[in-house]
Amino acid sequence: MIFTSYEFIFFLVIVFALYYMAPKKFQWVLLLVASYTFYAYAGVKFLVYILVTTVSTYIFSSRIGKIHEEQDMYLKQNKGELSRQERKEYKEVMKSKRFRLLVICLFINFGILGVIKYTNFVIANVNSLFANLGFTRGLTFVNFAVPLGISFYTFQTMGYVIDIYRGKYKYEKNLFKLALFTSFFPQLIQGPISRFDDLKETMFSEHSFDSSNISFGVHRIIWGYFKKLVIADRLLSGVTTIVGDPATYQGVYVLLGMFFYAIQLYADFTGGIDITIGIGQIFGIRLKENFIRPFFSKSVTEYWRRWHISLGSWFRDYMFYPISVSGPMLKLSKSSRRLLGDGIGKRLPVYISSIIVWFTTGIWHGAAWNFIVWGLLNCLVILVSQELEPLYVRFHNRFDVRANFTFRLFQVVRTFWIMSFIRILDCYRDVGTTFRMYGTIFTKFNFMELFRGGLLEVGLSISDYIVLIPSVLLMLVVSLIGRRTSLRELLAERSQAVRYAAFAAIIFGIIIFGAYGIGYDSSKFIYSQF
């Protein structure tokens, strides 16, 4: 039941009506029932996976939380009696107890994700290694059906367990509340990967019918549908035509494919997140923003602070920092500074952590080499720009252009194209083909072909362009306005007639210009496959 199906809209309307008719204290229970119904619709057998993750998260987080409570109580009761050394030793013992439980929990839940998502990838690589060594027989592939949203809910629950381990907040004592946090249906398919302390306040509280909040939510949902159905789905055929035939579409067409895919993915993913956040809002649940105008970023590092924020911050908080400040890494930092000098010696541990994190970010997106290379290329660009930093500083000291509009525009365009080059690995799905296509950009000079009918030979007709160009411009204008203020606030200040006219225009746009229209199931969200 994807967001763009009739079934989903029908389902949403029913859940919405019941939500505000039900006694307020049961509102979250209703959302839990709705979420499990939504999940079961994708396949009843998948319920087992999410249930195992939920129950194991509950058991281990409760146990870890209780050890925290026990420790606090003991230290309080024996405040004056324990020496500083005794307190320290006691804390160490309790910490190692918590750590053991955390490791088991991570092993179970990441184990499920790992087995389901990566077994065949490992088998394929082992078989290819065997074949190279001259063996004729290989291992047989296993047929796992990947449960809906497993990468998202696994990361979300593991973030929760680590927070409990760190004592960031109290553990949730109600299994069913934790089950709703894990399975909340709008965010199950493609995130955002929420934090429990961000969600709990609005998710489990009682909500009255707030018409202005609900209408803001509906507006956001409609805007999301517009981006997805009018822009992303219409551009889909342009992208698939170009990347589907690398023998024909080379040189400038590869650049065109990158450009189309950048806009398609942005419209698809942010459109989906708009729908998710909008649905949260109509239920009075505040979900965090997952994007802050990423295509206006002036560097790749900045881009990753603004694109898929919940994933980036997950990796930063639960992987990059813990690895970087771990004992072995600090030891390595000391010895590398001694051996290699302050410059590179200082940066070496950070670089090692970055490579590990980007490798994992790549493989999180999919069990394939193209995603791993995608992650490592991102890492390479970030590390190279880090190394070039002194050069940038000297340049800026000499030519003070940082505030110059043209220079900033150059930085934005440069970042857009660097990311587009890396991102196209998603589409060709093969590292060799992608690099061959990169090569054709520099060897095949066919730029003018685009204007000799080429633009109409990439799966898009004149009518597609007539719809796409103003729609993409509208998306750009909305983003530009969003830098200063919220468009919805601006509209809210206008008369009711203007507001209705604006949203009627968007709805008609979706109905008339939506590439496939609501109910056309083949255009699923790109991120739902991760």
Next chain:
Amino acid sequence: MEELLEILEELHPDVDFMSNERLIDDHILDSFDIITLIAEVSDEFDILIPAEEIIPENFNSAKSLYRLIEKLSDED
């Protein structure tokens, strides 16, 4: 505090660490800076800063970071 200011100024000589209280919020310190900073602080003050303490509230200003160092030194 002086030792800490020295470490910070070596990282970003152009920033006034005595007055700036938005080092993280304004992206003056990025994650690479934070890790370099932690390695140096751990060395200088002989403490361990665990990952759970890497939150904006602790790193937004030199003062807050110094408070964290004092807290961790006390716990040791």
